[in-house]
Amino acid sequence: MxxxxxxxxxxxxxxxxxxxxxxxxxxxxxxxxxxxxxxxxxxxxxxxxxxxxxxxVSHMGQAFLSGNDPARALELLTPTDVVGLGEGRQRYALLLNDCGTIKDDFMVARLNGEAALYLVVNAATKDSDFAYIAERLKGLAKLVPQPxxxxxxxxxxxxxxxxxxxxxxxxxxxxxxxxxxxxxxxxxxxxxxxxxxxxxxxxxxxxxxxxxxxxxxxxxxxxxxxxxxxxxxxxxxAGLCLYGHDIDETTDPVEANLVWSIGKRRKIEKGFPAAEKIMDAVLNGARRRRVGLKPEGKAPAREGTEIADRTGRVIGRVTSGGFSPTLNAPIAMGYVEAAYADDGTEVNLIVRGKACAARVVPMPFVPNGYKRK
Amino acid sequence: MSDVRYSDQHEWVRLDGDVATVGITQFAAEQLGDVVYVELPDAGHQVGKGAEAAVVESVKAASEVYAPIGGEVIEANRALADDPAKVNADPEGEGWFFKVKIADAGEFAALMTRAQYDAFVKEH
Missing domain, CATH: 3.30.1360.120 (Probable tRNA modification gtpase trme; domain 1)
Incomplete structure (x- = not known):
C-alpha cells in the first residue's frame, strides 16, 4: 500500500x-x-x-496575477496594502475567506516595470488558493499559476x-x-x-x-x-507561523497577532473580507491570542499540548512546539485566552499528563538578521 | 558474562545476573535523528513488558520507548538529562536508558539475538 x-x-x-x-x-x-x-x-x-x-521550496505555489489593476482586485481577498506596494518590493499577506479567517498566508511582489503581481503561496493550499483567487477575481484579474x-x-x-x-x-x-x-x-x-x-x-x-x-x-x-x-x-x-498549524480557517488575523500585515489605508478604507468584524477585534481585542511560550524545564511541548493556568484550568493549546537548537531549550507557540497573553504570564503546559511550568514570552525567540537598508 | 538481546521495537537489553540494562539500538538512533530530550522512569517504578517506559525526543518528534522486559526500575541514566546527544553518539553503550531488576528470565530469552535482529532490520 x-x-x-x-x-x-x-x-x-x-x-x-x-x-x-x-x-x-x-x-x-x-x-x-x-x-x-x-x-x-x-x-x-x-x-x-x-x-x-x-x-x-519548489513545492510552494507560484503564480502571476495580471489584469487592469490586479493589486486593487487582490485587495478584495486580503487586508494587506497591495495597491501601495512599490515597484521592486514584496509583502507578507493573508488570504481571507468570507468569515475573515485565514485561508492561507502568502507573499505578493511587484516586479520592476511589470504590471502583473507575483504571488507565492503554501504548497498544501496552492490548488485551493488558486481556484479561490481565480474564481473570486473573475473578470477583474487573471491568475496564471506557474507549475x-x-x-x-x-x-x-x-x-x-x-x-x-x-x-x-x-x-x-x-x-x-x-x-x-x-x-x-x-x-x-x-x-x-x-x-x-x-x-x-x-x-x-x-x-x-x-x-x-x-x-x-x-x-x-x-x-x-x-x-x-x-x-x-x-x-x-523566528516566531513565524506555519499554515495549517499556527493559522488556519479557524483563526483570524487579530487572534493570530498578524494585525501588522493589515495596511494602514486598509484599516480605514476596509473592503476586505469580514472587514467590520476584523476591525472590531483590532479595536476591542480578540478572545484569544497567539503567543510565544518558553517552558522552564527541558521537555518539549509539541503541537496539541494543552496550556493551563496555574490552577489547572485549560486556557489554550500549543500549535507549534519543539526544541530550539540555538537556545538549546524547548520553545513553543500557541493560543491562550486574551487575559493570559501578556509577556511574563505564568502558565503550565500539560506534557504527558504532567504540568510543566512555562512563561508567555515575546517572539521571535532568536533575534532576526534581516538586512533593512 | 553478559548477553545482549534485541526487541522488535529496536531496543537492546543487556542482562547481567538479574539486572537488565535497556537502551535503543544504533538503527533506532539513526532513524530518530538528533536526540534532544529523554524522559526516563524513576527508580522503584514497576514496568511491565511492552509498557511505555521512557520517551525520546528528536528535534522533530517525540517517540515512546516500550519496556522490552518487565521488572522494577533500579536506575535511570541521569547523564542523558544533560547530554541527550549521548543517545546518538553511543546508543548501545553510554547512551543506555535504564536498568531493571527483571521478574521473568523467560522474557529475555524470548528476545532476538543479534543475528536475528540484524535480519529483522534488513527486512523492515
Whole structure:
C-alpha cells in the first residue's frame, strides 16, 4: 500500500539531487521532500544560523496575477496594502475567506516595470488558493499559476556573500526587495526574504534551471543543503507561523497577532473580507491570542499540548512546539485566552499528563538578521 | 558474562545476573535523528513488558520507548538529562536508558539475538 501511495507523490526538479546528496525523503504536501540530509537537523539548523543553507521550496505555489489593476482586485481577498506596494518590493499577506479567517498566508511582489503581481503561496493550499483567487477575481484579474517554476531559498548571514558571486545585484537588495536578475547565468526572480529569521533570499527560476543554480550555490564554501526539518525549527525560533498549524480557517488575523500585515489605508478604507468584524477585534481585542511560550524545564511541548493556568484550568493549546537548537531549550507557540497573553504570564503546559511550568514570552525567540537598508 | 538481546521495537537489553540494562539500538538512533530530550522512569517504578517506559525526543518528534522486559526500575541514566546527544553518539553503550531488576528470565530469552535482529532490520 505504502509503495503505491509513494508513486503518487510529486517530485520537485531537484528530486534527483536530494537523493544524490543522501537526503532522507518524506511525503509533505503531496511531494516527496527532503526532511534532512546526512548532516542531521541539528547541524543543518545551526549551520543556517552561522553561515548559509540552501532549501528546496519548489513545492510552494507560484503564480502571476495580471489584469487592469490586479493589486486593487487582490485587495478584495486580503487586508494587506497591495495597491501601495512599490515597484521592486514584496509583502507578507493573508488570504481571507468570507468569515475573515485565514485561508492561507502568502507573499505578493511587484516586479520592476511589470504590471502583473507575483504571488507565492503554501504548497498544501496552492490548488485551493488558486481556484479561490481565480474564481473570486473573475473578470477583474487573471491568475496564471506557474507549475513549471522551481523555488530555492538561500538563508543565513553568509547568503549574500555566496549568492553575490553568482548574482552581483543580489547584494544591493534590501529586506523585502525583489528583482529579476541572472543567477549563475540563468534568469531568476530574486527576493530578499525567507522563512528562517535570517538574512537571505528566495530565488525563483524555470524548472530546468533549478539544478544548475542549486549546484552552483552548493559549490560555495558557506552553503550546505537544508531539509524541511530544520526549516521548521528555524521558522519556529523566528516566531513565524506555519499554515495549517499556527493559522488556519479557524483563526483570524487579530487572534493570530498578524494585525501588522493589515495596511494602514486598509484599516480605514476596509473592503476586505469580514472587514467590520476584523476591525472590531483590532479595536476591542480578540478572545484569544497567539503567543510565544518558553517552558522552564527541558521537555518539549509539541503541537496539541494543552496550556493551563496555574490552577489547572485549560486556557489554550500549543500549535507549534519543539526544541530550539540555538537556545538549546524547548520553545513553543500557541493560543491562550486574551487575559493570559501578556509577556511574563505564568502558565503550565500539560506534557504527558504532567504540568510543566512555562512563561508567555515575546517572539521571535532568536533575534532576526534581516538586512533593512 | 553478559548477553545482549534485541526487541522488535529496536531496543537492546543487556542482562547481567538479574539486572537488565535497556537502551535503543544504533538503527533506532539513526532513524530518530538528533536526540534532544529523554524522559526516563524513576527508580522503584514497576514496568511491565511492552509498557511505555521512557520517551525520546528528536528535534522533530517525540517517540515512546516500550519496556522490552518487565521488572522494577533500579536506575535511570541521569547523564542523558544533560547530554541527550549521548543517545546518538553511543546508543548501545553510554547512551543506555535504564536498568531493571527483571521478574521473568523467560522474557529475555524470548528476545532476538543479534543475528536475528540484524535480519529483522534488513527486512523492515
Amino acid at each position: 505504502a509503495e503505491i501511495a509513494d508513486t503518487d507523490l510529486k517530485k520537485t526538479p531537484l528530486h534527483a539531487l536530494h537523493l544524490e546528496l543522501g537526503a532522507k525523503m518524506v511525503p509533505f504536501a503531496g511531494y516527496d521532500m527532503p526532511v534532512q540530509y546526512p548532516t542531521g537537523i541539528l547541524k543543518e539548523h545551526l549551520h543556517t544560523r552561522a553561515a548559509a543553507g540552501l532549501f528546496d 513549471d517554476r522551481a523555488l530555492l531559498a538561500l538563508q543565513g548571514p553568509k547568503a549574500e556573500a555566496a549568492l553575490a558571486r553568482h548574482a552581483p545585484d543580489a547584494a544591493s537588495l534590501a529586506f523585502m526587495q525583489v528583482s529579476r536578475m541572472d543567477v549563475a547565468g540563468r534568469p531568476a526572480i530574486v527576493g530578499r526574504t525567507g522563512y528562517t529569521g535570517e538574512d537571505g533570499y528566495e530565488i525563483s527560476m524555470a524548472a530546468e534551471d533549478a539544478e544548475p543554480i542549486a549546484r552552483a550555490l552548493l559549490a560555495e564554501p558557506e552553503v550546505v543543503p537544508i531539509g524541511l526539518g530544520a526549516r521548521d525549527s528555524l521558522r519556529l525560533e
